[in-house]
Every structure is written in structure tokens, then in C-alpha cells.
Amino acid sequence: MAISQEISYRLERLILDGGLAPEQKIPSERQLAARLGVSRAVIREALHELQGRGVIETRHGKGSFVASMVPGANELGEPSPLMHLFEGHPRTLFDLLEVREQLEGQAAFLAAQRATQLDRHRITKAFRALEDTDPLTNARLDHGFHLAIVEASHNPVLVHVLNSLKNMMLLTVQASVANLNPREEMRNKIVRHHRQLYEAVIAEKPAIAQKIAMAHVRFVSDAMRDMEKDGGTLIRIPVNPESSVEHSRALT
Amino acid sequence: MAISQEISYRLERLILDGGLAPEQKIPSERQLAARLGVSRAVIREALHELQGRGVIETRHGKGSFVASMVPGANELGEPSPLMHLFEGHPRTLFDLLEVREQLEGQAAFLAAQRATQLDRHRITKAFRALEDTDPLTNARLDHGFHLAIVEASHNPVLVHVLNSLKNMMLLTVQASVANLNPREEMRNKIVRHHRQLYEAVIAEKPAIAQKIAMAHVRFVSDAMRDMEKDGGTLIRIPVNPESSVEHSRALT
DNA sequence: CTCACAAAACTGGTCAGACCAGTTGTGTCT
DNA sequence: AGACACAACTGGTCTGACCAGTTTTGTGAG
Incomplete structure (x- = not known):
């Protein structure tokens, strides 16, 4: 096999295995x-291979960075092919x-079992950020919190699978935030869930963490199913990442 | 934007817009x-970027070719970028x-809950075929049985996810067949599992079906972890694209 | 004339060193 | 202390050479 491929695999393995965190800088080309x-x-x-696969991003004059799976950062990938299934098909949301x-x-189970010190630190950071922010605008932070837990599972396959569902998951998170958060009793429950999940993972209690996450x-x-049945109107989240514009502006 | 990226986009558009057909050869690097x-x-x-994105394949001494979109039959989802992680990394198998x-x-749970008459017929057929065949050559049938159950779950997202893992799953199935089937007591247990799973799904007992499948x-x-620990040698399944193409055709 | 086999003419893979182009830190001069 | 220019990074591109597989070609032996 070609050397360049061996190296790209090695780097990817390192990244997905948790050796390198999102947003972290990769050594310069000359150093590598x-x-x-x-x-x-x-x-x-x-x-370039990793770039094509969306694992890293490269910025002229700055360096290469592990691509964060968090929405705001990049996303030049085309909309998920499943996306079109979602539009106008609320059933897919429930699927x-x-x-x-x-x-x-x-993921919660494995995270509670396998999280390293660093993982716990990241999870704590994501949780604090989530707690300290206006719930109406925190879909991104909500997603980030769950994401931190997923990454702490140290199962690259699991990370990959959830990553490939990233776009749709963001939509469900946004949908839940938009629809559920305005109702106080709902929001309280969700906040409590997050806190319980956080504590179970940090306390290394896999079974409990799994139960809470599920x-x-x-x-x-x-809750969303009920709302749809009753009121009949779910707040629809427009499918419009538009981040590729943002992306090119940031890079050009 | 970098020239290399403009070119990769240009080539990709050319390919996807039908200018180049699958398996077709791309001009040589020097020509381009x-x-x-x-x-x-x-x-x-x-x-290399297109390679990372799964759009082309490159073969030393021969040239670069438009990737046949067959593996994974992915009308949905990108061509499994996970495949390569598996080669030479038995850990990924366990992941x-x-x-x-x-x-x-x-999938088993939902299948037991939601399977239609037709689904049950398909599952039965797959199960019978599995039962009636030489265990040493039935990796394909084994996979087909599990697949029939997945499809009966009537959850497109679940089907999509497992489908995108299809190639790797085929490898794990093959690995388990090759490693475990020769041991009689193992084979018997596996056969029993299949039968129990089949009966639970047909009898519409979701909880039981789920438990057995898991x-x-x-x-x-x-079992494979033990074998690796003890004997130290798992039979390695050669990663042979052509045969896996064959398989996915057979299963689609 | 035909077949076999070696050489030539492809293909991609790697290397070296140079230079251009953005970004960031540093140090000097005011 | 502040502003500004100059290193010293970073990635982006070019050149030309050579290695390593594959296919074609051409020539010699039968």
C-alpha cells in the first residue's frame, strides 16, 4: 500500500481514537x-485524503486542524443524502x-466506562457551557454536549456512525429545542436529564448513564410525538446550513 | 481557494454529471x-482528495478510475470510509x-413488532436457506438472514445506518464464520441463536428477540476476543473488493 | 509464420529543493 | 508605549528526477 495512505490511516486512527481533539492543530507538514x-x-x-474525507481542515498560512463535528465550524460537505427524506417527512425524525x-x-455507557481525564474535562466544559447559556439559542451547545460524550466512548465506529448522522441529528436537536424549550416543565426535565447524564458519566456509572441517555x-x-398529535404543528427547522458561504468567507 | 481543490471539484462535477461513467479511466496525471x-x-x-471522498480509485501502474458506486449500494450515504480502518486493525472489528x-x-425488537406478512415470509426464506446450507460457505446467507430482519424493522434510518456498515459487517460475519464455525460447539450455539431469534421475531416477541440478537x-x-487472546491468530479475511461487490449484488 | 520473452513506453509513487503566498511574532525606531 | 517593517513560521505550487508496477512493442528463436 502507498505510504501516503498508510500515513492518512495512521493519522485518522489517531484522531478518532482520541489522540487528537477537534479544533486541535496538527503538526506542520514539514514537521510531519x-x-x-x-x-x-x-x-x-x-x-488531502483526510481533507476529502472531512477529517481535517487546512488553512493557508495557519496549519491543519482536526475538523470539529460541531456545526458552526465548517461543513463544506453536501447536505446528507438522507436529508431530503427528512423534509416534509416528520416520520423520519422519529425514526x-x-x-x-x-x-x-x-455511547453514554461506554463513555462512563472509558472516559479519560481529558474526556471528562471536555465533557464538563461542554456541560457548563450548556448550563450557562440561554436555552433558546443553545441547540448547538446541546449537540456539543452529547457529542463530547460520544467521543469519550472511544469507539471509532460509533463515532463515525453518529457523525454520518450529524446533519440530521442537529435537526432533531434544533427541533427539540425549538419545540420543547419554550414549555417550562419540558425545559426543566431536559435540564435535569442533562445534569443526571453528566453526573452518571463523570461518576463512571455505565448502566445508569445508559439508562438516562436512552x-x-x-x-x-x-414529547414531540404528542405535540404533533395534539397541536398538529411542529416548528419546522429550515434546512439551510449556508455554512459553505461562511466557510469560503472565512478562508478567502 | 487552492487550485488543487478547484480541480478536484471540477473533476467531481464532471464525473457526477455523467461525463464519466463508473469504471471508466481518468486521463493520466501527466496528461491532466x-x-x-x-x-x-x-x-x-x-x-487524493477525490480518493478520500470515495469518488475515484487509483491503481499503481494502471491509472485512476471512477469508483463503482456499487459497494454499499449507497443511493444514500457516502461510500463507507470505514472500510480501510478495518484492514490490519482487529480492534476495529470489536468496535x-x-x-x-x-x-x-x-432491529430485532422492531422487526418483531412491525414485521408484515411479507417481511415474515422473507425472513423465513432467509432462515431456511441458512439452515439448509453448508455452514462453511454460508457467510452470505448468515448476513442475508440478519439483513432480512433489519429490513423488517421498517425504520429507514436504521436500515441506512446498517447498510452503510454493510461492507464491514460482511467482513465480521465472514470472520466469525471462518473462525467459529469449525468448532462444533460454537457452531451449534450459533445455529441455536439463529433459530431462537427467528422464532422470537415470527412470534412477535420484541423483548425476547432483542435480547437474543444482542x-x-x-x-x-x-468468542473471537477469546480466540485472539488464546491462540493469538484470527483467520484473516482478505479484503477483496470484487467479492464484496458480488455479495452486495446478491443481497440487493 | 508464430510464439516467447525482453526491452521500451506507458502508468502511478516518491523524493529533493526551490520559490510563492498568507500569518504571526519580534524587534527596532520613533 | 505604539507603529511598522522584517523575520520566521505556516501551507501552496513548480520542477525535474528517479523508483515501481503494467502494458505494449518488437525482435529473435523455433
Whole structure:
């Protein structure tokens, strides 16, 4: 196999395995080349491969960075092919929540089991940020909190799967925030869920963490199902990332 | 924007817009470089980006080719970027099995709950075929059985996720068949699992079906982990694109 | 004339060193 | 202390060479 591919795999493995955190800077091309004993061309080819796969971002004059899966940052990828299924099909939202219930439950379980000191620190940071912010504008932070837990599971396959559902998940999170947060009793419950989940993960109680995470997603799902049945109107989140504009502006 | 990226976008658009058909050969790097008036390095970087995105495949001495979109039959979802993580990294196999445990459990649960007459017929057919065949050559049928159950879950998102893991799953199924089936007591347990799972789904007992499906995957995972720890040698399944293409055709 | 086999002419893979182009830190001069 | 220019980073591109597989070609032996 080509050297450049071996290197790209090695780097990806390192990143997904938690060796490198999102937004973290990767050593410069010249450093990598020297350290791995290969030419800079090979390093560049490997990095382009990771770029194509959306694992890293490269900025002229600054360096290469682990792509954050958080929405605001990048997202030059085309809208998820599943996205179109979602538009006008609220059922898909519930299908997704159904799958999320399992996967987030497992992620919470594994995170409670495997989180390192660093992971716990990240999770704590994400949780604090979530707590300290206006609930109406925190869909992103909500997602970030769940994401931190997923990454602490140290299962690259799980991370990849949830990442590939990223766009849709963001929509469900936004939908739940937009629809549920305005109702006080709902918001309180959700906040309590988050706190319980946070504590269970930090306290390294896998079974409890899993149960709470699943109950949380289930609760959101049920609540939205009820709202749809009763009121009939879910607040629709416009499918419009528009971040590629933002992206090119930031980079040009 | 960097020249290499402009070129990769241009080529991708060309390919996706039908200018180039799958399996078709792309002009050589030197030709492209000359034709587009840039250096070969830029061309190579652009091609690596497309490679990372799964749009093309490159073969030493032969050239670059438009990737056949067959693997994963992904009308949805990007071509599994996970595939390569598996090669040479047995740990990823266990990561995948960890995720499978949850997803197949859920699929079994939902299948038992929602399967229609037609679904049950398909599942029965897949099960019979599995039963009547030489266990040493039935990795495909094994996979087909599990697949029939997944499809009966009637959750498009779940189907999509498992479908995008299809190639890797095929490998784990093959690995388990190759490693576990030769041991009689293992094979018997697996056969029993299949039968119990089949009966629970047909009998519309979701909780039981889920429990069995999860136990099944867990059992396979544990058994392989033990084998790796003891004997130290898992039979490695050669990663052979052509055969997996064959398989996905057979299953689609 | 045909077949076999080696050489040539492709393909991609890697290397070296140079230079351009953004970004950031530093130090000097006012 | 502040402003500004100059290093010293970073990635982006170019050149030309050579290595390593694959395919074509051409020539010699039968």
C-alpha cells in the first residue's frame, strides 16, 4: 500500500481514537515529513485524503486542524443524502430518534466506562457551557454536549456512525429545542436529564448513564410525538446550513 | 481557494454529471497536468482528495478510475470510509461488533413488532436457506438472514445506518464464520441463536428477540476476543473488493 | 509464420529543493 | 508605549528526477 495512505490511516486512527481533539492543530507538514521520514509531498497527499474525507481542515498560512463535528465550524460537505427524506417527512425524525436512543445510550455507557481525564474535562466544559447559556439559542451547545460524550466512548465506529448522522441529528436537536424549550416543565426535565447524564458519566456509572441517555431521547421523542398529535404543528427547522458561504468567507 | 481543490471539484462535477461513467479511466496525471496547465503535484493532491471522498480509485501502474458506486449500494450515504480502518486493525472489528450489538438488537425488537406478512415470509426464506446450507460457505446467507430482519424493522434510518456498515459487517460475519464455525460447539450455539431469534421475531416477541440478537452478537464478539487472546491468530479475511461487490449484488 | 520473452513506453509513487503566498511574532525606531 | 517593517513560521505550487508496477512493442528463436 502507498505510504501516503498508510500515513492518512495512521493519522485518522489517531484522531478518532482520541489522540487528537477537534479544533486541535496538527503538526506542520514539514514537521510531519521530518518526523515520519518521508517527503513533504507524501504528507500533503495524505492530508488531502483526510481533507476529502472531512477529517481535517487546512488553512493557508495557519496549519491543519482536526475538523470539529460541531456545526458552526465548517461543513463544506453536501447536505446528507438522507436529508431530503427528512423534509416534509416528520416520520423520519422519529425514526432517527429511535436509532439515536440506542446509539446515544451505548455511547453514554461506554463513555462512563472509558472516559479519560481529558474526556471528562471536555465533557464538563461542554456541560457548563450548556448550563450557562440561554436555552433558546443553545441547540448547538446541546449537540456539543452529547457529542463530547460520544467521543469519550472511544469507539471509532460509533463515532463515525453518529457523525454520518450529524446533519440530521442537529435537526432533531434544533427541533427539540425549538419545540420543547419554550414549555417550562419540558425545559426543566431536559435540564435535569442533562445534569443526571453528566453526573452518571463523570461518576463512571455505565448502566445508569445508559439508562438516562436512552430515557432522555425517548422523552424528547415522545414529547414531540404528542405535540404533533395534539397541536398538529411542529416548528419546522429550515434546512439551510449556508455554512459553505461562511466557510469560503472565512478562508478567502 | 487552492487550485488543487478547484480541480478536484471540477473533476467531481464532471464525473457526477455523467461525463464519466463508473469504471471508466481518468486521463493520466501527466496528461491532466499538461492539459490543465498545472504541475503534477497539484493533480495528485486533487486526486487524493477525490480518493478520500470515495469518488475515484487509483491503481499503481494502471491509472485512476471512477469508483463503482456499487459497494454499499449507497443511493444514500457516502461510500463507507470505514472500510480501510478495518484492514490490519482487529480492534476495529470489536468496535464494530460493539455497535452491531445495539443496532441488531433494536432491529430485532422492531422487526418483531412491525414485521408484515411479507417481511415474515422473507425472513423465513432467509432462515431456511441458512439452515439448509453448508455452514462453511454460508457467510452470505448468515448476513442475508440478519439483513432480512433489519429490513423488517421498517425504520429507514436504521436500515441506512446498517447498510452503510454493510461492507464491514460482511467482513465480521465472514470472520466469525471462518473462525467459529469449525468448532462444533460454537457452531451449534450459533445455529441455536439463529433459530431462537427467528422464532422470537415470527412470534412477535420484541423483548425476547432483542435480547437474543444482542446476546448473539455479544457471544460472537466474546468468542473471537477469546480466540485472539488464546491462540493469538484470527483467520484473516482478505479484503477483496470484487467479492464484496458480488455479495452486495446478491443481497440487493 | 508464430510464439516467447525482453526491452521500451506507458502508468502511478516518491523524493529533493526551490520559490510563492498568507500569518504571526519580534524587534527596532520613533 | 505604539507603529511598522522584517523575520520566521505556516501551507501552496513548480520542477525535474528517479523508483515501481503494467502494458505494449518488437525482435529473435523455433
